[in-house]
Amino acid sequence: MIKKLLSKVFGRSASPRARLRIIPFDQHGVARNRVSGSALRVTSALQAKGHAAFIVGGAVRDLALGLEPKDYDVATDATPEEVHALFRRSRIIGRRFRLVHVMFGPDTVEVSTFRGRADGGGEGDAVRDEHGRILRDNVFGSQEEDAIRRDFTVNAMFYNPATQEIWDYLGGFADLRAKRLRMIGDPVERFREDPVRMLRAVRLSSKLGLEIDSGTRAPIRTMSDLMQNVPAARVFDEMLKLLLSGHAKECVVRLRREGLHHGLLPMLDVILEQPLGERFVMLALENTDQRIREDKPVSPGFLFAALLWHEVLAAWKGHEGRGMKPFPALQRAMDEVLSVQEKKLAIPRRYDAVMREIWSMQPRFETRAGRRPFALLEHPRFRAAYDFLVLRAQSGEQPAELAAWWERFQRAEPEERNVMLQPDTGPRKRRRRRRSGAAAAAVSPGGQ
Ligand code: ATP
């Protein structure tokens, strides 16, 4: 109400100043042949029907930085129904805001209709929760309004492949040149509308090498608690993007610096305080970043297994200390850690099986005699479990010699492997190993 009154009295002074600058090709250098064929087909088909259609958001930003966009978004004045009618392989999705997915082979181009203002400037107000978080804003608007409701100025540029022009209402291009990540409008208000923007600020600044503008950065520290009101599944999606951005280590360091890691990676609070835990987590993140940069696949399950390992380890040792046998103690520890994390971080259950396998295979690396090492080698999850052991060894939690032995063992010829086996397979020890091995098989899902 008050806001409406204020904006009546003062016009739209509370809204960011928007002035369209059209930036020609010779200034930004983004040639249309760098744009994905699928996105080009979408914009040209829409334009042929007389609609406005631009590539928008992260793709324009990445192209202007000389990077290859991960995915393409198109913004248009056509309604979702009009877009859907134009493309045979397309479907209307989304409840919060309806948009169209247009499919070409493996590519999906996301097409959205220009969206109106969320703050009452448009014909319908957004629905908010008691903290000011926007729950729904489903109003179509002008291109300018569409730019203003985006998060950062560098994410609000439009590229028209037909003319090779960038349309920039909010100075995003100048900010990009200055390597500055700046929130559109009043940062406090925009973080309140959607606290996930704080995470996006950290992720995008790390990934793109941009400095978060001081006005944008300042409120984060005091507003970080608002993350608690965001549905856990949304936090998880954004965290996954962050962890798989290729800059996970830097992001986590920055999250801590901004005080944003509470409630996101609650376990990190505790783990990072122990030197061994911190070293292990940082190595895991570095390792993930490296794999992503080399275009190798990474498994989120592996990463979560690593982030939670020292919690599992502490609980495991705790149960052992209270007299439980090692394998049931590990089993109990895994159950506890997973159930707590499910509530806090909403790690979906589909990752549980991988995490459990990786963890419960760890004690099996300690047996280096008899047939068991051969059986472990055949396990479908061997590679992941071995990579995990390497991280443990690098962080100093396990002897380097153990990881080195397994490295050699897997590469060795069959006869050489027999020679490598530890000779201490006397009857007494063998009996003991057999018992613990049987218990290991019982906790391992692979052994069940
Ligand atoms: P990425 O490189 O991760 O894809 P991106 O900026 O493209 O980065 P997307 O999640 O694909 O991120 O979002 C596409 C665009 O939608 C953004 O560039 C931005 O314009 C807008 N957007 C995304 N999330 C928000 C948000 N929380 N608030 C406002 N605008 C957003």
Ligand code: MG
């Ligand atoms: Mg994107």
